[in-house]
Amino acid sequence: GAVVSQHPSWVICKSGTSVKIECRSLDFQATTMFWYRQFPKQSLMLMATSNEGSKATYEQGVEKDKFLINHASLTLSTLTVTSAHPEDSSFYICSAKAGEGWSYNEQFFGPGTRLTVL
């Protein structure tokens, strides 16, 4: 099966600092990756869609200058939370959509990254 990893699995940072989260597809090439945010006891909310080699598409209400997404290769997308504040504390989950050879609609989810901003 297709495996998606995230690094780090958890991170604690001080308010005002930036944090980078990596999402990697380990055994397939991901033409598209998605970034979600999940607050405690809530559902996943899509933040942005990341396509390899092009700019990310952000959902309404998500600040693109605060949540920088880079999809530099077919196996790696990064989310950088800039100038993090306590309200950015959340569980961030990525998913990767496989390209040719896989079911068109199939997405594979990473294990998530828990961000705590002090």
Added chain:
Amino acid sequence: SQQGEEDPQALSIQEGENATMNCSYKTSINNLQWYRQNSGRGLVHLILIRSNEREKHSGRLRVTLDTSKKSSSLLITASRAADTASYFCATDASGGGNKLTFGTGTQLKVEL
């Protein structure tokens, strides 16, 4: 986009009983998927049902889809304590670029 809704929000049953969760959504869809999430962990894909399918089975799981009512149900038969988790439906909307919209989730607790 607006999230779908699931009910019940929380469900507590005894081991061996069946658990049924319902999901309603608002748009036309390509498919609907069900996921499980253990506390603080990532998502586990359970089953995908396409818009032209009405029922699908996988082990102890049975999923139904009624596109006229824009609703789906997930039935877990002969539940086990290990089934304790949150369950989410997610819709892949027609023309939505394969973006998934997640429901609000059902927290299932299976007691011994």
